Amino acid sequence: MDNIKMLAQKFYDYSVSIRGYKKDTIIRYKHSINFYCTFTKINNISEVTEENIRALFFYGRTKRNWSVNTFLCYHKSLLVFFRWCIDQGFMKQINPLLSIEKPKLEKSLPIKLTKQETLKLLEIVDNYPWPCKFLRYRNYAIFATFIFCGLRKMELLNLKYSDIDIENLSVFVKNGKGNKDRIIPMNQKLATILTRYVEERNKLKKTCPEFFTSYTHNMGLSDTGIKNLTKIIQKSSETKFCLHKLRSSFACLMLQGGCDIYSLSKMMGHTSISTTQIYLYSSLENLRTQIAKHPLNDI
Numbered sequence: 001m002d003n004i005k006m007l008a009q010k011f012y013d014y015s016v017s018i019r020g021y022k023k024d025t026i027i028r029y030k031h032s033i034n035f036y037c038t039f040t041k042i043n044n045i046s047e048v049t050e051e052n053i054r055a056l057f058f059y060g061r062t063k064r065n066w067s068v069n070t071f072l073c074y075h076k077s078l079l080v081f082f083r084w085c086i087d088q089g090f091m092k093q094i095n096p097l098l099s100i101e102k103p104k105l106e107k108s109l110p111i112k113l114t115k116q117e118t119l120k121l122l123e124i125v126d127n128y129p130w131p132c133k134f135l136r137y138r139n140y141a142i143f144a145t146f147i148f149c150g151l152r153k154m155e156l157l158n159l160k161y162s163d164i165d166i167e168n169l170s171v172f173v174k175n176g177k178g179n180k181d182r183i184i185p186m187n188q189k190l191a192t193i194l195t196r197y198v199e200e201r202n203k204l205k206k207t208c209p210e211f212f213t214s215y216t217h218n219m220g221l222s223d224t225g226i227k228n229l230t231k232i233i234q235k236s237s238e239t240k241f242c243l244h245k246l247r248s249s250f251a252c253l254m255l256q257g258g259c260d261i262y263s264l265s266k267m268m269g270h271t272s273i274s275t276t277q278i279y280l281y282s283s284l285e286n287l288r289t290q291i292a293k294h295p296l297n298d299i
Contacts, residue, residue, distance in 0.1 A: 002044040002090075008033045011084050020179050024154070032077035045085060050096040053078070057100060068103045075102055112248040113241060115256070118147055124237040134200040135215055139229060141197035142212055142221075145171075146243060148190040150250030150268055152177060153243045157221060159211040166191050166198070176269045184267050251279040 012029065015021040037043075039059065040052040060066040060074065079097040086095060113121065125143050130136040145156060155173050163172040169186040176182060186194075206213045210220025230243060247268075254264050265276040 002046055004037060004043060004045045007045055007085060007090055011081055028073060029077050029081065032074045033081055036078060045090050048096060050099055053096050054100060068105050071103055072105065075100065111245050112252045113245060115253060117239060118249055121237055121239060125233055128236055134204055137197040137200045138212060141193050144190055144193045146246040147250055148187060149184045150247045152247060153226065157223060157226065160209050161211050164194060164211050166194055173269065178271060180269055182266065182269050255279055
């Protein structure tokens with residue numbers, strides 16, 4: 001087998017069935033491999049060369065103005081695909097991506113909402129003229145879960161009814177990023193909010209396994225549904241935010257409240273504590289606390 005698109009399909013199947021990669025990862029792989037094939041006009045794996053790969057990245061950076069993140073996304077996707085081809089014996093050469101120099105990722109501070117902006121956002125969600133009580137309580141519960149638990153978007157959408165233990169104040173995240181499970185403690189405020197939502201959910205006789213459900217159908221809230229909800233709140237609050245910004249806000253607010261970095265790392269689902277430490281630098285209140293420890297402050 002030499003056709004690169006047929007090999008790519010086998011690679012996608014392997015990535016899903018054996019490696020357990022998620023849909024978004026496969027979409028990224030497909031986009032990168034298809035773009036490479038279109039740009040180079042090649043059909044067979046034997047036509048892959050360091051030169052045409054280098055030309056791809058040069059074109060991306062100079063003509064399409066790829067950001068560093070975009071460059072790294074293409075690099076990683078193609079690197080993994082060609083590594084699989086080599087392991088399976090479809091390519092006899094050294095992985096051509098290894099010779100492509102990668103630009104360094106700029107270390108920027110995470111964008112977050114302040115405490116006041118976060119409270120305003122929750123107030124807007126609560127007071128928005130939703131057409132029914134179910135939508136009011138569900139939508140408020142969604143944003144409260146983001147803010148009080150720091151979940152990623154897909155982690156929230158994938159929450160099952162059985163994952164939410166209000167009585168024991170815990171949220172179980174199954175197969176989060178990196179296919180890792182974790183348990184996040186729930187405070188009493190969020191427990192009250194979720195209880196209110198569950199009562200309305202039960203009144204509508206929602207029986208689907210997903211915790212956050214559609215209003216019109218007995219099924220989980222879709223990705224499109226939460227995007228539309230986010231747009232409504234963005235417009236109403238006149239605040240520019242994305243759902244990942246709420247995750248960053250959760251981390252910074254936890255640090256401001258005195259949470260230690262190790263515990264926060266576990267709640268965020270980070271593989272390395274160094275990933276969590278960036279939130280320390282973006283928390284001005286935390287920095288003020290640390291500077292107060294200077295031994296000459298009393299002079």
